[in-house]
Amino acid sequence: MERQRTTGKLLATQGYVIGVEISGSGLRQSVALADLNGNILYQVRRPLEYIPDSQTVLRLLDEMLTEVTDPERLCDGRILRVGVAVGGLVDASRGVVRTLRHAHGWDNFPLQDYLVERLDVPCIIDNNANAAALAEVESGAASSSGGEGGNRKAERVVLYVGLGRGIGGGLVVNGKIYQGITCTAGEIGHMQVKENGPKCSCGGYGHLEAIASTQAISRTMIGLSVEYPETEAAIRRLTGARAERITAEQVFQLSAAGDPIAQHVVEDVHTYLGTALANIVFLMNPGMIILGGQLALVGELLIAPLQARVDNLCLPIVGQSVRIVQSEHGSEANIIGAVTLALQDV
Ligand SMILES: [Zn+2]
Known part of the structure; x- marks a missing residue:
């Protein structure tokens, strides 16, 4: 099912775009190659278990970009634009990352210029929630493709x-x-x-x-449960005795099952x-x-x-x-x- 895009200045008929996702926690880092209808053709992810500094992220980003832009994948033209969704404060008008909370080396980092130089392709960066909002409007929950x-x-x-x-x-x-x-x-x-x-x-x-936030929900639940043995037991059952790993979704599950502390x-x-x-x-x-x-x-x-x-x-x-x-x-x-x-x- 192909959908006509109605916004933007669609002049090109051939080529690709690249999407980049960067998070401060290191958990979400990926690069995707997409066609001009927004279909993702190829994607690489490099999640990290720790909070990386900017140099580590940029090195990984470089590797992912090299893999995604392999000439073999680009049989239908060249890369026309790069879009970046950053999990931090972004000055979209200047293409600068203001700060990524917890991660070092990002304050006032000119990410847009960095990528333009690296790829020789125009680049646009924004905050990840702004990017996700736009995606939901263009092709998701708020897109008009569903009904006439x-x-x-x-x-x-x-x-x-x-x-x-x-x-x-x-x-x-x-x-x-x-x-x-x-x-x-x-x-x-x-x-x-x-x-x-x-x-x-x-x-x-x-x-x-x-x-x-998911972190706050888990933390609050763990903190409150220590005084309630029944709740503690329920958490242990749900997490395989790793109470510290309880997720926010599991707290909602416990709540739905009637646990008063989770509720x-x-x-x-x-x-x-x-x-x-x-x-x-x-x-x-x-x-x-x-x-x-x-x-x-x-x-x-x-x-x-x-x-x-x-x-x-x-x-x-x-x-x-x-x-x-x-x-x-x-x-x-x-x-x-x-x-x-x-x-x-x-
Ligand atoms: Zn705050």
């Missing part, structure tokens, strides 16, 4: 929320990423939602990320994430909120209570038009987002 313009109006203002080890947001308005004045629009992970709440990775307290943790996620989303709905009046990242894989266990919370907090006339849905690109949203960034500019 059935939901077009709702897709004009779309918020994507990436719920992983961190929390990021991307806003797409009329088909374009909304950047704000200094390219930091959508950084909703550091909104304060709970006064005197838990400490955040940024040093602040009570931020959304400190309550509703408490999950309720906090619904409450504070719901509050943040409702506040954004009042300001932006989006037609869709798309939940992505690892936590979104729990599906309705997250979506239904959040929709109810947003409906409850918003005036009916404000809240009734917004639909909360699951990302269609799932764990591939960032790399598909990188490819989509490149295609926007072809």
Whole structure:
């Protein structure tokens, strides 16, 4: 099923684009070769178990680029653009990585210039949640390929929320990423939602990320369970006696199975994430909120209570038009987002 792209300046009919995904944690690093319809033809991943410095990432990136751009793969023309989705603060207008939290050597790194020099191809970089948001609008949950313009109006203002080890947001308005004045629009992970709440990775307290990220959920669950033997036993059963490895999805499973401590943790996620989303709905009046990242894989266990919370907090006339849905690109949203960034500019 081929879909006509309607945005961007599609002048080329032959060639390829490259998508690059970089995360601060080292867990998500990949390079993909795609055709001009956005189909990924070849992809390399080099995940790391530790937080790498920029030199390590750039060396891996070089190796992956060499593999992906092997002349044997490029029988239908040359590479026209590179798109990069970065899991950190990015100044998209200047092509500079401002910072990758936890990772060293990235502050004000001119990644766009670096890649242009390396590949001799125009390059566009952006934050990963922005890229994922664009991908969902172009070819995912908010794309118009599903129906004959059935939901077009709702897709004009779309918020994507990436719920992983961190929390990021991307806003797409009329088909374009909304950047704000200094390219930091959508950084909703550091909104304060709970006064005197838990400490955040940024040093602040009570931020959304400190309550509703996958890391925060696991950490809170482990911390609370030590005083409740039954809950501890349930965690041990679920994790094969490696309680420290409990995932956020497993916390949601325990909650659904009736564990009161897990239910408490999950309720906090619904409450504070719901509050943040409702506040954004009042300001932006989006037609869709798309939940992505690892936590979104729990599906309705997250979506239904959040929709109810947003409906409850918003005036009916404000809240009734917004639909909360699951990302269609799932764990591939960032790399598909990188490819989509490149295609926007072809
Ligand atoms: Zn924070």
